[in-house]
């Protein structure tokens with residue numbers, strides 16, 4: 001046994017060493033993206049309980065291994081996989097307990113958005129879960145969380161009222177606005193640089209919207225300028241419970257062989273009545289541009305919205321993703337990237353651009369490291385299958401970002417930014433004051449750097 005490894009019989013879950021038969025499976029399970037990084041932890045501990053977490057942290061500390069963490073494995077850059085580390089795999093911690101009488105839930109970090117929806121909907125309760133069903137709450141809530149209906153409900157972390165965490169010295173602490181408020185502040189936005197292990201989140205829930213209605217329209221590339229300017233203007237007048245997003249995808253070339261793209265405008269209302277939902281979506285019925293397809297408003301549910309999102313982000317694919325907050329208009333940003341999107345090497349790639357995706361009400365941004373850092377937002381995703389196409393797709397992502405952010409002055413969202421795109425990515429995902437405070441909190445709670453911080457190139 002090497003120094004740094006917990007004794008196997010001290011761990012209730014599983015312990016796998018580098019070189020063991022199950023090691024490569026345990027390593028690859030840490031990352032949902034099929035593009036598995038070439039980084040190799042020395043030991044993987046699959047925790048079965050909070051006690052296992054504390055035990056693994058103490059051993060890592062005692063024997064000089066740094067701790068890296070995985071809840072749902074959805075970080076695009078595979079931040080859970082680090083060299084010279086003890087990988088603490090929390091995928092077994094997925095319990096979810098509701099207390100409908102207080103409108104709260106206690107959720108372990110590997111529970112997914114889909115599991116939360118399945119538990120809440122029958123109780124007539126809801127939560128701004130991530131858009132894709134398989135995203136776990138762990139990394140999502142720690143990053144801030146841009147979820148369904150976040151434009152009305154705020155960043156998902158605004159509904160975290162308490163966490164339990166195992167700290168670098170192996171202690172278990174409860175954090176809230178009253179207890180250890182600094183660590184609680186960091187847990188609401190620090191993302192993959194958080195300096196403790198969250199073993200449980202207590203969430204404040206919302207009444208389930210009585211009516212969810214959704215509509216979408218698709219347009220050819222020729223309509224892009226008009227549609228984006230028109231939609232942006234319409235969105236400005238909509239109530240916050242209407243979520244509007246652009247999706248740009250490459251389309252088959254036109255008859256002359258010129259690259260094409262398809263623009264989708266989707267709008268979903270999370271309303272108190274069906275009448276209110278329909279009224280909110282009315283402007284899209286009157287869209288003055290020539291559509292390729294038009295889906296009039298239909299009733300939907302969080303589960304159905306998740307099914308639609310899962311089609312956009314299929315499992316077992318290779319991904320490269322990045323983010324950009326900017327103060328340019330959506331019309332400017334989408335016009336800048338249109339040609340590059342149309343020439344994507346993979347037909348599965350897309351750019352998602354939710355219109356003002358999160359509430360900017362000061363009351364909903366209180367006491368958190370997360371902040372929206374611009375008035376427009378976009379997320380390009382390269383999606384492909386063939387490993388030999390890695391260079392072309394990685395280059396496409398860089399080309400989209402260069403077109404959208406020609407001076408490299410953009411700001412980013414820590415949950416989905418390409419952490420390997422530049423050493424200053426994490427810093428550029430926060431306000432300067434929040435970044436400084438995150439460094440102070442890390443120095444106070446993890447002075448010996450037991451936990452790996454943000455992945456860097």
Ligand SMILES: Cc1cc2nc3c(=O)[nH]c(=O)nc-3n(C[C@H](O)[C@H](O)[C@H](O)COP(=O)(O)OP(=O)(O)OC[C@H]3O[C@@H](n4cnc5c(N)ncnc54)[C@H](O)[C@@H]3O)c2cc1C
Nearest residue numbers: 070071072073074075080109131132138139140146192198
């Ligand atoms: C298909 C897809 C769709 C997405 N959609 C959205 C979306 O709609 N909105 C949005 O905001 N984001 C979205 N994301 C991004 C997502 O929120 C982040 O990737 C997030 O990290 C996923 O959480 P995870 O637990 O699965 O990640 P993991 O890869 O398991 O964790 C990432 C890192 O977070 C830290 N971490 C995770 N759990 C803990 C813990 N319990 N304690 C301490 N640190 C921890 C660790 O540093 C870890 O390495 C999406 C990602 C994917 C792949």
